[in-house]
Amino acid sequence: MPEHTFVVNGEKITVDVADDVRLLWVLRDVLGIKGPKYGCGINVCKACTSHINGKAFNPCAVPVSQVSESDEITTIEGLADTVPGDLHPMQEAWLEKDVAQCGYCQPGQIMAAVALVNKVHAEGREITDTDLDTIRNVCRCGTYARIRKAVKAGAARM
Amino acid sequence: MTSEPLHSVQPSARRGTTRRGFIGYLIAGTTLAVAVDLNLDAPAHAAVPSPPQIPEAYDLNDLLTDAARPTAQLVTVEIREDGHAYFEIPRAEVGQGITTSTAMILAEELDLPVRHVHVSLAPARPELIWNQLTGGSNTTVSTMTPVRVAAAIAKGALLQAAAIELGSVVTLLRSKNGVIEAPDGSSRTYGELSVKAASSTTVEVEADVKLKASSEFKVIGTPTKRVDAMDIVTGRKKFAMDYDVPGALPTMICRAPTLNGTPKAIRNKAEVEAMPGVTDVAMIDTGIAVRARTFGQCIDGIRALEVDWNAGSVDGEDDASVLANLRKAEIPLAVPKIPLLAKTIDMDFEFMFRSSAALEPNCAVADVRSDRAEIWAGLKIPIVTQGRIAEAVGLPQTKVKVNVVESGGSFGHKLFGDGAIEAAKASKAFGKPVRLMWHRADEPRQGRLRPMATSRIRATHLAGQVLTFEQRHTSVSTDWRHGFGEMLTATAVSLPPGLGNLGVSETIFTLSTELPYDFGVVTQLLNETDQRFNTSAMRNPYSADVRTANELVVDAIAKAMGKDPLDLRLEFLKDDRTRKVLKKVAELGNWGRSMPAGTAQGIAIHKEYKGATACLVEIDCRPETVNRKIRDAVTGPRVTKATLVVDAGLVVNPTGLKAQMMGGFSDGLAMTLTSSCHLEDGHFLEASWDNYFYTREWNIPPEFEVVVMPSDSEQPGGAGEAGVAVSCAAIACAYARATGKMPKRFPINHDDPIGFDVKEFVPPVPASPTNGLDYVY
Numbered sequence: 001m002p003e004h005t006f007v008v009n010g011e012k013i014t015v016d017v018a019d020d021v022r023l024l025w026v027l028r029d030v031l032g033i034k035g036p037k038y039g040c041g042i043n044v045c046k047a048c049t050s051h052i053n054g055k056a057f058n059p060c061a062v063p064v065s066q067v068s069e070s071d072e073i074t075t076i077e078g079l080a081d082t083v084p085g086d087l088h089p090m091q092e093a094w095l096e097k098d099v100a101q102c103g104y105c106q107p108g109q110i111m112a113a114v115a116l117v118n119k120v121h122a123e124g125r126e127i128t129d130t131d132l133d134t135i136r137n138v139c140r141c142g143t144y145a146r147i148r149k150a151v152k153a154g155a156a157r158m
Numbered sequence: 159m160t161s162e163p164l165h166s167v168q169p170s171a172r173r174g175t176t177r178r179g180f181i182g183y184l185i186a187g188t189t190l191a192v193a194v195d196l197n198l199d200a201p202a203h204a205a206v207p208s209p210p211q212i213p214e215a216y217d218l219n220d221l222l223t224d225a226a227r228p229t230a231q232l233v234t235v236e237i238r239e240d241g242h243a244y245f246e247i248p249r250a251e252v253g254q255g256i257t258t259s260t261a262m263i264l265a266e267e268l269d270l271p272v273r274h275v276h277v278s279l280a281p282a283r284p285e286l287i288w289n290q291l292t293g294g295s296n297t298t299v300s301t302m303t304p305v306r307v308a309a310a311i312a313k314g315a316l317l318q319a320a321a322i323e324l325g326s327v328v329t330l331l332r333s334k335n336g337v338i339e340a341p342d343g344s345s346r347t348y349g350e351l352s353v354k355a356a357s358s359t360t361v362e363v364e365a366d367v368k369l370k371a372s373s374e375f376k377v378i379g380t381p382t383k384r385v386d387a388m389d390i391v392t393g394r395k396k397f398a399m400d401y402d403v404p405g406a407l408p409t410m411i412c413r414a415p416t417l418n419g420t421p422k423a424i425r426n427k428a429e430v431e432a433m434p435g436v437t438d439v440a441m442i443d444t445g446i447a448v449r450a451r452t453f454g455q456c457i458d459g460i461r462a463l464e465v466d467w468n469a470g471s472v473d474g475e476d477d478a479s480v481l482a483n484l485r486k487a488e489i490p491l492a493v494p495k496i497p498l499l500a501k502t503i504d505m506d507f508e509f510m511f512r513s514s515a516a517l518e519p520n521c522a523v524a525d526v527r528s529d530r531a532e533i534w535a536g537l538k539i540p541i542v543t544q545g546r547i548a549e550a551v552g553l554p555q556t557k558v559k560v561n562v563v564e565s566g567g568s569f570g571h572k573l574f575g576d577g578a579i580e581a582a583k584a585s586k587a588f589g590k591p592v593r594l595m596w597h598r599a600d601e602p603r604q605g606r607l608r609p610m611a612t613s614r615i616r617a618t619h620l621a622g623q624v625l626t627f628e629q630r631h632t633s634v635s636t637d638w639r640h641g642f643g644e645m646l647t648a649t650a651v652s653l654p655p656g657l658g659n660l661g662v663s664e665t666i667f668t669l670s671t672e673l674p675y676d677f678g679v680v681t682q683l684l685n686e687t688d689q690r691f692n693t694s695a696m697r698n699p700y701s702a703d704v705r706t707a708n709e710l711v712v713d714a715i716a717k718a719m720g721k722d723p724l725d726l727r728l729e730f731l732k733d734d735r736t737r738k739v740l741k742k743v744a745e746l747g748n749w750g751r752s753m754p755a756g757t758a759q760g761i762a763i764h765k766e767y768k769g770a771t772a773c774l775v776e777i778d779c780r781p782e783t784v785n786r787k788i789r790d791a792v793t794g795p796r797v798t799k800a801t802l803v804v805d806a807g808l809v810v811n812p813t814g815l816k817a818q819m820m821g822g823f824s825d826g827l828a829m830t831l832t833s834s835c836h837l838e839d840g841h842f843l844e845a846s847w848d849n850y851f852y853t854r855e856w857n858i859p860p861e862f863e864v865v866v867m868p869s870d871s872e873q874p875g876g877a878g879e880a881g882v883a884v885s886c887a888a889i890a891c892a893y894a895r896a897t898g899k900m901p902k903r904f905p906i907n908h909d910d911p912i913g914f915d916v917k918e919f920v921p922p923v924p925a926s927p928t929n930g931l932d933y934v935y
Contacts, residue, residue: 044790061929061933138847144858
């Protein structure tokens with residue numbers, strides 16, 4: 001089987017798995033990194049949202065062969081290590097607003113929120129309701145109203 | 159510690175203080191463990207008066223509480239050497255927050271910080287019989303007193319041990335934050351006392367327990383964040399598919415192209431078994447199980463399988479034929495004897511199939527051996543699932559261990575153990591452990607649904623009074639075979655008169671359906687038909703649809719009488735509690751403010767789960783909003799503002815209650831405007847979250863507020879389902895007022911052209927995309 005090397009949460013790893021296996025399953029089933037969740041497998045629900053080189057993506061829709069040695073993958077488990085302190089400001093905002101209910105979608109929500117805020121800030125703007133409307137992540141517990149508050153609170157500290 | 163009765167302080171005369179004698183047990187061990195009967199709080203219900211409606215005196219929550227009563231089984235609170243309290247609750251945490259609220263209840267009575275109380279989920283305990291059922295928003299209603307008593311007895315034992323240790327007397331000791339202090343300043347921690355207070359034998363104690371009065375509460379009623387929040391935001395919280403059971407490889411099922419179709423033969427088993435990563439392929443009753451190194455390779459295996467299928471349960475049928483079938487089963491509206499001049503309002507509503515699937519699909523880990531089995535799954539009624547698994551794999555129930563793990567949502571979906579039973583069958587077929595998960599496409603297509611229903615209402619009015627209000631609700635059968643049915647039969651003798659000859663569904667309907675208005679002669683009847691679908695009691699069963707129909711008719715009555723919808727409701731509501739939440743929501747939501755054409759407010763109330771709720775929404779149905787474009791999304795009318803007010807009696811955690819109201823609102827929004835399953839040619843078309851349009855961020859009102867009413871009630875109300883029906887009804891009323899048209903069918907977009915490309919049925923699951931890097935942001 002082919003070998004694939006890339007960086008996950010700051011650590012260089014090599015896995016032996018077929019080229020077309022989607023990265024979500026390499027993370028979860030091969031590497032045991034369980035933060036990214038399965039909710040659809042077709043890049044719709046966004047429960048697996050993670051970062052590649054600091055930007056949001058969905059590993060359920062990326063064959064492992066498309067990830068190169070220099071690519072840095074960050075999952076929810078590695079998010080806090082990308083900033084000083086114990087937690088990322090977005091995680092702190094999530095705690096402050098007590099966003100989660102069952103919690104299944106929330107790793108993906110937080111990763112999506114961080115990337116969205118970075119994108120908006122890079123455009124030199126503050127986050128708006130229109131920006132929040134673009135978040136596609138499904139929360140079947142319906143925590144959307146608190147997600148909106150938390151993203152704004154997290155953005156203010158990023 | 160001896161077996162002498164525990165006596166702490168003299169009875170207090172303070173108002174509100176509860177002092178009662180309870181039987182508890184000191185459980186043998188090296189540290190303190192106190193057990194109580196989970197059914198110890200069984201106050202006799204008042205005789206049911208000649209009821210206008212049964213739920214006013216005896217509702218579904220009373221039934222659930224009563225059903226638990228005959229089992230004399232114990233739950234145990236332990237204080238360990240770390241000074242922390244430990245409790246296994248025989249209920250399921252599915253996101254509704256019971257691990258947090260139960261930790262708060264224990265912390266209150268024990269004088270411990272909430273973070274030092276650890277609540278975990280008990281595995282299936284068959285001896286509990288009906289008392290391990292999470293549903294009907296009943297957990298806190300049924301467990302609060304036993305949990306408080308156990309904690310109070312434990313604290314009494316700690317105080318007695320401390321009195322001996324510190325050379326003092328119990329009445330002079332003070333407990334705070336896990337430390338007991340004597341007047342001279344000397345102290346012992348609960349950790350130190352846990353060993354001294356332990357009993358070497360298990361003994362019954364008759365405890366004269368003083369539960370804290372609500373005026374003394376420091377934890378109960380204080381907004382508290384979830385105990386698992388840190389694990390959630392760091393990705394550490396474990397769901398069933400995150401458990402690492404040795405050898406339990408990913409497994410998925412290849413399902414039939416039509417609803418409930420079954421497999422006949424596999425044509426290319428060897429070919430699929432030879433695919434990369436695939437370890438096993440086997441036929442089970444629901445399809446072909448494929449086990450592989452990764453779930454991705456299971457999907458590839460399913461897509462490669464060639465299978466001959468038997469017919470499904472509704473081959474060739476569609477929404478229209480199922481609806482026609484329902485129409486035939488409708489019970490006629492009676493022709494009421496009313497004065498000649500009375501006016502009649504006749505209305506007829508239709509509610510389409512809606513999926514109760516959670517974001518975490520049906521899933522379970524199963525390790526079935528020849529002599530025993532072990533299961534890990536999110537289950538609300540694990541004892542019934544344990545029995546079904548035992549039957550399916552040919553083992554005695556005592557040889558099947560069922561671990562209840564935290565669920566990624568339920569909404570009624572996890573009342574049944576569909577995934578767990580299937581996992582057990584696959585594990586048995588392979589002779590190997592499995593980690594079985596449904597594909598998303600399986601959920602709306604083959605998973606459980608809120609049944610299609612019609613609701614017809616005839617109301618008559620004369621001279622400003624409503625004389626009669628008749629409702630006939632007709633539904634595809636709701637599946638109650640997860641244990642509720644058996645429980646009802648067992649509880650039947652204690653049910654109020656008038657329920658005797660009803661079936662299970664009709665009993666649940668009668669116990670949960672209440673029209674809280676003085677509308678003269680009120681009759682509400684259910685008839686169910688058609689058992690060919692996979693249904694469940696999806697969050698707030700019956701009421702979500704029944705109350706939508708009710709409140710639309712209430713608005714129609716107001717219009718016919720020339721009255722304001724708020725004024726009419728205030729005039730006819732039976733009870734002050736509901737009237738108060740309605741007044742509050744009208745004030746906070748600024749009822750009656752001037753709105754542009756194409757937009758409107760809607761207001762509604764609901765009374766269930768020992769509480770009262772009111773909702774006021776504003777909706778925008780103008781073309782520029784309805785037709786706004788978002789990729790692969792349903793937009794449509796947008797609720798721009800929502801205010802909910804809830805009186806849930808004694809509230810343990812206002813933060814959690816507000817969260818549940820918010821979730822209930824999101825569900826109501828979806829069910830009223832956007833989310834349904836379309837049956838066509840024997841199968842449901844939806845196969846993704848971009849087909850089944852549950853509420854998304856672009857549907858959510860930018861302004862959203864929940865207010866919890868203060869209450870001096872000692873009775874906790876239910877939270878999990880309390881926000882659904884009232885939201886459905888308010889949104890429907892707002893839509894009708896904004897568009898000037900009375901909606902007939904829900905969700906209102908159901909008859910729009912299908913807004914997605916229907917995914918193929920063979921193979922039954924879509925390929926995973928490979929273009930994910932094109933969408934990086």
